[in-house]
Amino acid sequence: MKREERASGAAAEQADGAGAAGRRGNGKVTLKDVAARAGVSIKTVSNVVNGYAHITPETRTRVEAALEELGYRPNLSARHLRRGASGIIALVVPELDVPYFAELARHVIGAAAERSLTVIIDQTDGDPERERFALDGDRALLLDGLILSPLGLSREELAERRDRTPLVLLGEHISGGPVDHVWIDNVAAARAATEHLLALGRRRIAAIGDQPYEHGETAQLRTRGFVTALQEAGIAPDQRLIVPVPRFHREHGARAMEQLLDLEQPPDAVFAFNDLVALGALRVALSRGLRVPEDVAIVGFDDVEDGRYSTPTLTTIAPDKERIARLALDSLTARIDGDGDQPARELEAPFELVVRESTAGRG
Numbered sequence: 001m002k003r004e005e006r007a008s009g010a011a012a013e014q015a016d017g018a019g020a021a022g023r024r025g026n027g028k029v030t031l032k033d034v035a036a037r038a039g040v041s042i043k044t045v046s047n048v049v050n051g052y053a054h055i056t057p058e059t060r061t062r063v064e065a066a067l068e069e070l071g072y073r074p075n076l077s078a079r080h081l082r083r084g085a086s087g088i089i090a091l092v093v094p095e096l097d098v099p100y101f102a103e104l105a106r107h108v109i110g111a112a113a114e115r116s117l118t119v120i121i122d123q124t125d126g127d128p129e130r131e132r133f134a135l136d137g138d139r140a141l142l143l144d145g146l147i148l149s150p151l152g153l154s155r156e157e158l159a160e161r162r163d164r165t166p167l168v169l170l171g172e173h174i175s176g177g178p179v180d181h182v183w184i185d186n187v188a189a190a191r192a193a194t195e196h197l198l199a200l201g202r203r204r205i206a207a208i209g210d211q212p213y214e215h216g217e218t219a220q221l222r223t224r225g226f227v228t229a230l231q232e233a234g235i236a237p238d239q240r241l242i243v244p245v246p247r248f249h250r251e252h253g254a255r256a257m258e259q260l261l262d263l264e265q266p267p268d269a270v271f272a273f274n275d276l277v278a279l280g281a282l283r284v285a286l287s288r289g290l291r292v293p294e295d296v297a298i299v300g301f302d303d304v305e306d307g308r309y310s311t312p313t314l315t316t317i318a319p320d321k322e323r324i325a326r327l328a329l330d331s332l333t334a335r336i337d338g339d340g341d342q343p344a345r346e347l348e349a350p351f352e353l354v355v356r357e358s359t360a361g362r363g
Contacts (some may be wrong), residue, residue, distance in 0.1 A: 029072045038066035088118045089145045089332065092134045093170075096123045098248065099304035100274065100321075101149070104170075107325035108147065115333055117144070126215065128152030136163045145332040150174060151215050166335035168328045172217040175346065180331040182324055182347045186218060189317045189351045190225025193271050193299045196315070196353055198233050202269035202297055205230065206241040208256040208281055209248060209273025219244075222273050222301070241267055248273060253280025261288055268296055269359075275300035275307045275316055282310060282358065297359040312357030323349045 031049070035042045040063060047055055048063040049072075055063075066072075091108050093101040105121055112119045120143075124130040131153040134146065149170040150158075159178050161167075169181045197205050207226045211219035227237050243259060245252035253272055257280065260267055272278035278300030285296050292298055292312055300307055300316040307314030327347045 029070045031072075033070055034063065034066045034072050037070060038063045085144050085336070086142055087116065088120060088143055089147065090120050090122065090134070090143050092122045092124060092131070092146065092148045094124055094126045094149060094151050096121065098274075098276065099306060100302040103304060104321050104325060107322045108328065111322075111325045111329040115329065117329075117333075124151070126151030128154075128157075132157060135161050135167070144336050147328050147332060166332055168332045168335075170324065170328065172221055173215060178344055180335070180345045180347065182327045182331070182349060184319045184324070184349050184351050186221035187225040187228070189301070189319075190222040190271070190273075191229045192225075192351075192353050193301065193317050194226050194229035195233075196355070196359065197269040197271065197297055197299060198229065198235075200269070200293075200297060200359060203235060204238075204241070204265065204267045205235075205269040205271060206243065206260050206267035207271050207273070208243050208245060208253055208260075208277050210242050210244040211246075212244060219248075219273055226271055245273075245277065248277050250276045250280035250283075253277030254284045255280075257281035257284040261285070261290075266296075270296060270298045272298065272300050275302045275304045275314060278314055278316070278358075279306060279310060282312075282314070293357070293359050293361055299359060303354055307356070310358075312362065315356045315359040316354050317351055318354045319351045320349050 031042045031045045035045045038045065038059075040059060044055070044059060045063055045067075048060055049067070089112060091105055093105070096102060096105070101123075105119075109119045122134060124134065131148065131150050134148060135153075135158075143165055145166040145168070147168050147170065150173050151171075153174065155174050155177055158174055167179045169175075169177065169179055170183075172183060172186060175181050175183060194205060205226075207223060209219050210216075210223045212223075223242065226242075230237050240263060241260065243256040245256055253276065256277070257270070260270070261284065270278070270281055272281055278298055282292060282298055285292055285298070290296050298314070300314050303316045303318030303321075307316055327349055331345060331347060
């Protein structure tokens with residue numbers, strides 16, 4: 001918080017206390033109660049609660065002990081209102097039933113809670129109209145900030161948005177735009193997945209998940225990394241082994257795997273562009289009597305929890321979802337606190353290859 005709050009007397013009690021009447025009236029602890037327990041003034045307690053630096057260590061320790069003993073909880077609504085803020089941010093994603101976004105949301109909520117922020121969550125299904133509403137609808141007026149993973153919104157629409165609520169983008173649909181953007185290097189990640197399969201001696205490697213159409217930027221980057229790794233290994237990409245999907249869902253991975261296994265020369269390895277696609281492909285491979293990884297090795301992307309409990313467990317590219325969430329929250333809160341005039345930032349989060357049974361076997 002950039003602005004120091006130095007409440008005093010009754011005003012401090014009203015702004016930061018849990019209630020106006022104190023414990024006797026409603027059972028809630030006030031600054032007055034804490035001050036009496038610690039033997040200090042209400043102003044001193046307020047300064048400790050609000051992080052004011054110029055407090056002696058001895059006094060701070062005594063006040064913090066009293067806060068803990070009495071179970072004091074600050075009135076966050078009053079505090080946010082005093083700062084002219086709601087204390088609410090939004091996370092808007094394409095699909096909440098895709099585990100990657102559900103797991104990311106958990107990390108965003110955790111990082112927001114550390115900042116005394118509440119998160120509301122919505123999904124758009126990639127509908128441009130719903131994404132526009134998230135940016136410029138009446139609800140935006142209630143928010144301190146917004147984290148958005150767009151699929152349909154155009155760069156031009158983003159540049160022309162009317163609302164000035166601080167905004168951070170996720171994903172690859174719009175990068176290098178007018179607002180802060182958190183991303184991972186999808187090209188490098190796809191290369192790492194493909195190079196892992198090549199290192200196992202696989203040469204007829206398929207890719208499931210290409211989306212060679214508008215709004216398919218993430219998939220296109222992963223296709224690029226896949227093709228680059230093959231070319232660097234001296235293997236000419238076979239277009240029959242690059243299967244597009246409309247969505248990154250299990251059923252689409254299953255259908256694509258059926259198509260691949262019906263080829264005269266089926267693949268000996270598959271790189272699926274997310275874990276749900278990989279799990280659909282894995283199910284079909286096993287139902288056809290194939291051994292994984294002996295007959296066909298499979299790599300996914302996202303490191304969702306389901307892949308850690310599949311049979312076999314799933315080798316995958318693991319974006320650092322916690323880091324993505326923290327980068328987004330750090331950026332958003334900085335903008336909320338007043339650095340909105342700074343140039344837009346590109347913030348890269350790391351990834352790693354997690355090797356499991358679907359490529360390494362059970363050892």
